[in-house]
Amino acid sequence: MRNSDYYLPAVALGVAFLAKLPALRRGWRDPLVRSAHFLLFTAGVCFFFAAPPTISTVNDLTGIPNFSGPLVYCIMCAFSCACLVLIVNWRGGPPETVRRHSRRWIACYTAAVVSLPVLFALGDAPVERLRDLDTHYATTPFIREMIVTYLVAHITSAVVTTALCLRWAREVRQWLRAGLVVLVVGFVLNLAFGIAKLSAVVARWSGRDWDALSTTVAPPIVAAGGLIVTFGFLLPLLGPRISGLVRCWINYARLGTLWRLLRVPGRRSALPRIPWWSDPDMRLSVRETVIHDELLALRPYFDDLVRRRAHAGALGSRLPEEEADVVGVAAMVVAAVEARAGGPPREPEESAAAGAFALASVLGPERERLVRLSRAVESPLVAAARRPAALPESSSP
Incomplete structure (x- = not known):
């Protein structure tokens, strides 16, 4: 692997960790928040210290040859423990059982880190040895045991977390299930890394x-596995937020038809100031508010006969x-906007x-209803209803 293959993931994970620090400060008492941040931290630090130049x-x-060996192994064990603890807290259950x-798991991996x-x-x-410490000292007393200890700890974490994620994925849906599927892929790669090394x-x-x-x-496998595991944990947390933002932009665009219809040149009221970073x-809330205000201003021009004609045509x-x-x-x-352009209201108050x-x-x-109204404005049935036509009495809803 190139050096950048270690440092680029380390930088990406470091940025993700720093971006979520405010959440850590707010939710420090939440074990799920702590374990998620610890996982990001250990994953980034592991990539950084595993790079040959850093080693x-x-x-x-x-001044100690191969001092980086046990250091990187300790960080990898901490990452493996973070995965297990995060899964346990993420799945939930009785608080005492979760604790x-x-x-x-923390006790087991602490023992491994100390050993x-x-x-x-x-x-x-x-x-x-910068790249082949494992195999070069595979037969050296005590160094051999150190290598086996960290590999067994890593493989155990990969097997347990994979089994837990597969079992849990059958019980959930949407973003959580997607995150668990991604995690399974990452943990399988971590397992493959451990098996290759061992x-x-x-x-x-x-x-x-x-x-x-x-x-x-093994090195490219664990690099991909570490990034995929981190992404899998973040996906259920970020997914709903991302889908919410996308939904807001889509609704904002769909309201454009109604917005342009109501915001007639010469009659436009002042808009609230929206900072560029909003x-x-x-x-979307500002656009909805302005549309509701414009609809309220149209009230004197509403012609219920037009509405009933369009309703009958739609049926x-x-x-x-x-x-x-x-x-x-x-x-x-649509008829009210055109009537307003022609002068004072002429429709009866009852209409x-x-x-x-x-x-x-x-x-x-519901927000979606305003979007549906905006999309209906361009319906051919709307144009047809505004042509003079007899309205059967039985069509009145």
Whole structure:
């Protein structure tokens, strides 16, 4: 792997960690928040310290050949533990059960992290190895045990988390399920990394040379696995937010037809000032508010006869009752805009009041209803309803 293959993921994960620091400050007491941030931190730090230039620098600074070996292994164990603890807290359950399972995993991996530097100190690794420490010292007493300890810890985490995610994915839907599927892919890659490394080490015990599994195959696998696992944990957290933003932009654009119809040149009222950094939800709320104000100003020009004619035409076209109501109100709004351009209101107060009541019934409290009204404005049934035609008495809703 190139050095950039280590540093670019480290930078990306570091940026994600810094971006979520405000959430960590607000929710420090939440175990789920803490474990999610710890996972981001350990993943980024692991990539950084696993890069050969960093390994060489750390060894030089400490004056101990291969000091980076147990350091990187400890960070990898911390990452593996973070994955397990996050899954346990993410899935939830009785608080005491969640805490008990989390503490057990933390205790197990703490023991592994403590044992790694001890085994390194007991062993003898005098020759610096930047890329093949695992296989080069696979038969060295105590160093061998250190390597096996971190690989077993890593493989155990990958197997357990994969099983938990597969089991949980059958019970959930939408973004959470998508995140769990992504996690399974990442954990399988982590498992493949551990198996490749362990296979190369075991091959050394029997005198065979499978070093390529450790030095060539395993590094890109774990790099991809670490990024995919991190993305899988973030997807259910960011997915609803992203889909909400997309939905806001779509609704904002769909309201454009009604916005342009109501915002007639020469009659445009002042708009609220919106900072350029405002999110789509703010912009959508302003557009909805202005449209509602403009509709309120149109009330004296509402012609309920136009609405009923459009409603009857929509029913004649076999539209459902609810859609026919929207088409009727849309035709009334278009006619009211044209009537306003012609001068003072001429419709009877009873007709305007009936039209206003119909408009209120169609809109209701849901945002999507205003979008439906905007889309109905361009319906051919709206144009047809505004042509003079006899209105059967039986068509009145």
